Amino acid sequence: LAEFGLAIARSDSALQRALADDLLRIQLPDTLLPLLDDLYAHWQQVKQCITAIDRRIAAHAKVDTRSVRAQQLIGVGPLTADALVASIGNGHEFANGRQLAAWLGLTPTQHSSGGKARLGGISCRGDNYLRTLLIQGARSCLQQAKLANPQTATAEQIWITSLASRLPFGKVLVAIANKHARQLGLGTTPDGPALTQKGHRSLSFNPFHRSGFNTDSDTGNKRSDRPGESLTNKLAPFHARADPPCMGDTVG
Numbered sequence: 001l002a003e004f005g006l007a008i009a010r011s012d013s014a015l016q017r018a019l020a021d022d023l024l025r026i027q028l029p030d031t032l033l034p035l036l037d038d039l040y041a042h043w044q045q046v047k048q049c050i051t052a053i054d055r056r057i058a059a060h061a062k063v064d065t066r067s068v069r070a071q072q073l074i075g076v077g078p079l080t081a082d083a084l085v086a087s088i089g090n091g092h093e094f095a096n097g098r099q100l101a102a103w104l105g106l107t108p109t110q111h112s113s114g115g116k117a118r119l120g121g122i123s124c125r126g127d128n129y130l131r132t133l134l135i136q137g138a139r140s141c142l143q144q145a146k147l148a149n150p151q152t153a154t155a156e157q158i159w160i161t162s163l164a165s166r167l168p169f170g171k172v173l174v175a176i177a178n179k180h181a182r183q184l185g186l187g188t189t190p191d192g193p194a195l196t197q198k199g200h201r202s203l204s205f206n207p208f209h210r211s212g213f214n215t216d217s218d219t220g221n222k223r224s225d226r227p228g229e230s231l232t233n234k235l236a237p238f239h240a241r242a243d244p245p246c247m248g249d250t251v252g
Contacts, residue, residue, distance in 0.1 A: 004028055057082050066090065070184055074144070074156070075137030075176070080130075084184055087127050097182030104131045106178040122174055131177070138176035 001008060001018070004027065008018045018024055019040050025033060061067040061078035066089075070081035094100045101107055105125040111118040124131070145153070145160035153161070156179075163172045 001028075004032075054079075073180060073183055075134075075141040075180060076184070077137070080133040080137055083127075083130050083133055087130050088185075091185055094185050097185030100185035101178045101181040103127075104134070104181050106131060106134070106174060106181055134177040134180055135173050137180065138173040141176050141180075142172060 006018065006024060006027065008014050019036060028036070058078045061071065061082045064082075064085060066085045067078070067081040070076050070084055071078065076084075088094070088100065091100065094103065098107075102123075103126045105123045105128075107123060109120040109123050111120055141156075142160055142164060145157040146164065148154075148157045148161075150158075150161075160172070160176060163175055167175070
């Protein structure tokens with residue numbers, strides 16, 4: 001249309017209004033109008049198919065227990081939850097949430113040598129689609145955290161606000177997506193921590209703890225995202241640990 005001098009905004013609504021405007025159609029050649037009508041009909045058909053698929057995904061996310069548990073985390077909707085279940089199932093392939101975050105490429109690359117740690121950008125490996133959905137959900141969480149009242153903000157929102165005040169925008173989104181991946185890695189398994197309601201979990205959120213979860217609010221028991229490892233042992237210095245890591249493990 002721009003070739004015929006018609007400038008239209010790059011949005012669905014603007015294009016739909018332009019195609020229905022008789023004054024604009026008069027300015028176009030008669031041989032072009034049938035082609036535009038066919039393209040418009042095909043466009044509407046594609047939109048209907050997308051809407052029907054979205055309904056099927058939303059319906060499946062409501063009946064699947066793993067999807068329901070994942071959606072109780074802020075920033076995770078039916079699309080992200082269904083994609084997560086389709087990608088990892090029950091998550092039995094991952095020993096903890098950190099492995100899921102690393103598999104999704106939300107962890108920095110390692111260029112360490114001689115005892116000196118050198119971290120690069122995120123690896124961007126794994127499921128690109130799922131990683132993109134988590135980062136988009138992180139945008140929503142960041143916006144909600146900025147609008148939240150400091151007096152009533154949750155621990156996660158306080159942590160996000162603190163990150164936003166000292167880190168670039170992109171790094172904040174990756175940090176939030178990484179935290180959500182760790183939490184989802186724990187919550188998708190049948191024996192994982194229960195996600196009771198939107199933004200509130202039976203395991204209290206601790207942004208300063210590497211697992212994201214540390215205390216069961218119902219029983220008060222300390223927990224860790226690493227099987228067989230207590231919170232006390234996890235926070236202990238490396239030389240004081242009861243189960244020192246193997247040669248291939250990183251210390252941090």
